[in-house]
Amino acid sequence: MTADQILFFIFGGISLIGAIAVISFRHPIYSALSLIVTFFSQAGLFVLLGAHFVAAVQVIVYAGAIMVLFLFVIMLLNLGTLSAKGVMTGKLKGIAIVLGILFAAQGIYIAANVFKDTEVGSPEAIERAAALADNPIETYDIGVLLFRDYLLPFEVTSLILLAALIGVIVLVKRENRVEN
């Protein structure tokens, strides 16, 4: 086993453990915190694939911004520990089981057909990853796309965000009523 393979199994394992923890904890805060573990280990997998930019964005956006949003919502809604029975009851449980089986079947089908030639963690796969790592899509390339080729859309997006920001403030701001 090469170092890459060992790292792959470590990160993959942690990612799975984190994901299972998300759905097994009864307290939503614990679930959210376990999700961070999954996000971080996935960032590690991206590094192994040579996608350094995606790894950094994964940590900053997902493990950072989106998690904070999750925690805010959980705290604002003041969610307590879920009851032992959980939220899944009756019909909902049936639907969940059917959808779950369908989803799993889909996953197995794809894994069996699309990835049948590539054994995960096989020498060939690692070789390919290494080739990608030698000539990776760097942050520089993404920068060129954003700041040269697609400069105008990029800048216009910032204005759209400004419009959304102002719009939200206008709509939710409480008016200071002046008595007269």
Next chain:
Amino acid sequence: MPLEIPDINWSLLMPQLVIVSTLLIVLVFDMFDAISKKTLGWMTIVGAGIALWSSIDLLQAGTDQTQFNEMFRIDSYSLFFNIIFLVSTILVALVSISYLGSGDKKQGPYYLLILLATLGMMLMAAGNELIIVFLGLELMSLSLYVLASYFRESPASSEAGMKYLLLGAFASAFFLYGIALVYGAAGTTNIPEIISKLSVGDQLSLLSESPLFLAGIFLLIVGFGFKVAIVPFHQWAPDVYEGAPTTIAAFISAGPKAAGFAAFLTIFVDALPKLPTQATGVIVLLAMLTMTVGNVIAIAQTNIKRMLAYSSIAHAGYVMIGLAAANPDGKSSAMLYLFIYCVMNIGAFGVVIMARTADGENLMISDYAGLGFRKPLLAMFMTLMLLSLAGFPPTAGFVGKLYVFKSAVEARHYWLVIFGAINTAISAFYYLRVVVTMYMREPEEELEFKPYPPTLVIGLVLAAIGILLIGILPSLLLDQAQSAVQSALL
């Protein structure tokens, strides 16, 4: 590795840059309580005025260039539309200054959002690339959703904003999905490239028959159809116009409709001849439906804002005639029509605002009874705007309809012209009914009208002069529109 900075000719971007600077200045100045909110309105007008001046300047210099990797066109077509948007913005801002008064503290964002929407429209008209058109559309729509629900205390205004947001978000999704399908089929989002890929030499290419591409094109029609309120995608318009602040109803009915058509025309006038004939059939059918449904339902309206909403739907149908003609004349006449339509529609809404009494707006058509004797100036403006909307000579509305119909005759869409003419007759009925109510009916109760605010009168006088001037000397504008279309052909 140093990143090559793209070569940008800033002077070509003057109109847009001026608008962005103005909106940032308004944003900053809004923080100071010492500055009267009316000043912000005047800043908006000055900023839009400078942008208008630089657009005219660029237009006269005959600029025809692209910037940002051919994503952004600065040619007479986009500059002509810039003039439409900026004139609408200036008129709406003039009307708004007195409509909002000076008491309300929340006016800063109002002007800011109007400027952002204007910028979005300018991007839509200048977009040479579906991504830019989409981003401009979103910038414009997001600002309009908020503006429509600006009077938060009024449930009708909130309802208008909510409806507009939900349906608009759907339309945006359709539009974006259309872009994705077109990109999937054509391999590019650059509009001229897509159109050139539709034909190989004189022959139509396989792309023009590809189901994926056609599905994308029809989704684009749905997206645009919603934004410019053509039947059957029009249901939002009357509710939004009725509930939104009247100034914003004027704004939504003018600029954004022109912007939607700007992008619509860019794509479809050149693409329609290269698409299967059914595509033209769809556009013709939509134009007929839009004119007829808009005009017939307008007859039944008793609320003047709703009547103007249905009339604006019908006017979108007339513009569609120019689009269906899909020839250079169709394009230039549609541009001319949009300009005229914007001015007269803002004028008509301006009169509605002017007819306010101390206890609010008078929105029922019966409230206008006897106005001709008691408020002659107001009634005169209203009559002029309505005659122009109905298309009577010597107003601009007549000129607009004349050239649109002419282009359709050239394209041999005779049925379309007949439909248009019948609809003009129908529309004359409900426009003239308001005039008759004003001059020939006794008022049911005495209404105390508010004094006329000066800025509103300025705005209306400008609109009235514009309508008469274009009506008498149409070549002033038509030449510009025609040369804009000609230069695109060369």
